[in-house]
Amino acid sequence: MDGDVGVIGLGSMGSMALWRIAKKGISVIGFEQFGIGHDYSAAGGESRIFRTAYGEGAEYVPILKESYRLWRELERESGNTLLHLTGALMIGEPDTPFMANVLKSAKNFDLEHEVLDEQQWKKRYPQHRPLPGEIMVLDKLAGGLRPELAVVSAVKQAEKLGAKVYSHCRVESIKNTGNTIQVMANGKEYHFKKVVIATGPWTSVFMPNPKRQIHAKRLVMGWFAAKDIKKFQQDNFPVYIRESGEDKFYGTPTFEGSMVKAAVYHDFGTLQHPDELERTMMPEDLKHLRETVQKYLPDLYPDPVRTGVYMDGFTNDEHSFVGSIDEDGCIILLGGFSGHGFKMSSAIGKIAADLVLDGNTSFDIGHLSPTRFYQKNSV
Ligand SMILES: Cc1cc2nc3c(=O)[nH]c(=O)nc-3n(C[C@H](O)[C@H](O)[C@H](O)COP(=O)(O)OP(=O)(O)OC[C@H]3O[C@@H](n4cnc5c(N)ncnc54)[C@H](O)[C@@H]3O)c2cc1C
Structure with missing residues (x-):
């Protein structure tokens, strides 16, 4: 052995x-x-969203709470700061499956959160363009990890x-x-x-x-310059996930001080073999990302100043x-x-x-x- x-x-x-x-x-x-x-x-890509009011299913909440405890343990043992608590905004119509799970997680597990209507949203988080009928849920035990x-x-x-x-x-x-x-x-x-x-x-x-039960999928992200970077700091711009109809995207505040990350949930391709990952951002990848930023985050310039291409294993x-x-x-x-x-x-x-x-x-x-x-x- x-x-x-x-x-x-x-x-x-x-x-x-x-x-x-x-x-x-x-x-x-x-x-x-x-x-x-x-x-x-x-x-890769500098940051990952951590959140506990979970749109993918309330059954994850105990695992997520334990994860929080262990991130702090790893920080103490290593001396490195790994998790920045910014809160997380979940944005969308309240009756989508994702938002319903966010609200169910918060309710069933008594998670600290706030539900913001359009007026409160406009006042506190004007960086996000509101759409009629949508709400914001602020999950307090959430933020950005350094992967x-x-x-x-x-x-x-x-x-x-x-x-x-x-x-x-x-x-x-x-x-x-x-x-x-x-x-x-x-x-x-x-x-x-x-x-x-x-x-x-x-x-x-x-x-x-x-049956190839795990498929390698390509995922892309962009980092954007802001009209005023002060509006995208960790204390005034929480990490977020937004589902507005067909547009599904997420992002973080600036972690390094000059750029704001945003990425879209979109089909960027399934790989025959992960060794063949195309790491260059293609014009068609960029189009979707650019349009999303332009439509929903008007205080960012829509051409990314940096891009990154990664992949993950997906199940059915x-x-x-x-x-x-x-x-x-x-x-x-x-x-x-x-x-x-x-x-x-x-x-x-x-x-x-x-x-x-x-x-x-x-x-x-x-x-x-x-x-x-x-x-x-x-x-
Ligand atoms: C762009 C992007 C954004 C994401 N955003 C978020 C987010 O905000 N929040 C969140 O929670 N999750 C997010 N995810 C998902 C999350 O990052 C992944 O689910 C997670 O990192 C997967 O971990 P893993 O260990 O399965 O894979 P990996 O982290 O890729 O680890 C697999 C490792 O195995 C090694 N390996 C493979 N084959 C062999 C071999 N034969 N021999 C030796 N080593 C081998 C690889 O080199 C690699 O190091 C995101 C993913 C991507 C790609």
Whole structure:
């Protein structure tokens, strides 16, 4: 045995799993095909929105509250500031499924929030152009995370706790030999009792499955200059998600002082292979983003001054897979976070450590079970 546990992929989920597994005193080795904190995949682009009143489903709230606690723990241990609490504005008509879930989360879990009507909206957040019939919900336990620094912080903390890290080391295959889980990486053989797969958009390539349950999708973002950058600071411009009819987009205040990030939910293409990600912003990508900013954020100049192209693994129902995928419970999959996983990665790391050590977790992860699409023993 080379260690009790191998973690494959040290991006968002894998880095947090490595940290939490090492914290339990279990011997663990992490493999990452690129450098630690790289931005070729899902965790790049300077910021990720953290929010707790959750439009994707109120069942996530306990995981999100735990994530908040663990982000603060990682900050204390690493000495790095990772989460800036700005609040989050959820904007849209109150009866859309997204907004209904936001309100349900706030109500069912007694989350600190405010519902703003059009007059209050205009007074407090004039940066967003109002549309008739829409409301704003201000989720107070929300803000912006620093993803690259968070990944590096978690891996460094894990190393301090005894974890081994092999960067620039691509895992080529894993196999259950009956006694061990065999991992081949950069041509070398390793053996573990258990393995956590956290390979993000590469999951379907790495773990061939005829149905390709996780698809790599391209996502783009832009950073915009403001007519007056003072209007887009962390204390007066919370992170936001807006759904206005067909237009779905999100953004953050300025974190570095000169630009404001905005991005649209739009089909920018499914990749045949994640190694083929086109990282240049195309004119057709830009058109949608430009028009959205022009229409809804009149105090920004609509031509981005910086752009970024990333990707994430998506499932068919846009909820992730968290759980074991073999009968023995030796192979744990964390994948398919479908464009909304970063905020919860700290708690997902903890859940992975629970699954490794105990085979179960106190968190309700029924809605994330891989068996809703995967056959057990499909690896
Ligand atoms: C543009 C964009 C904006 C987003 N905005 C938000 C947001 O505001 N809030 C939010 O919560 N979420 C957001 N998300 C989603 C979130 O970032 C992702 O869901 C999350 O980062 C996915 O984490 P992951 O660990 O699955 O993948 P990754 O972070 O990509 O990690 C996978 C890792 O595995 C490595 N790997 C793959 N194959 C191998 C192999 N064979 N051997 C070794 N290593 C391997 C990769 O190199 C990578 O480091 C956004 C995503 C994108 C792309």
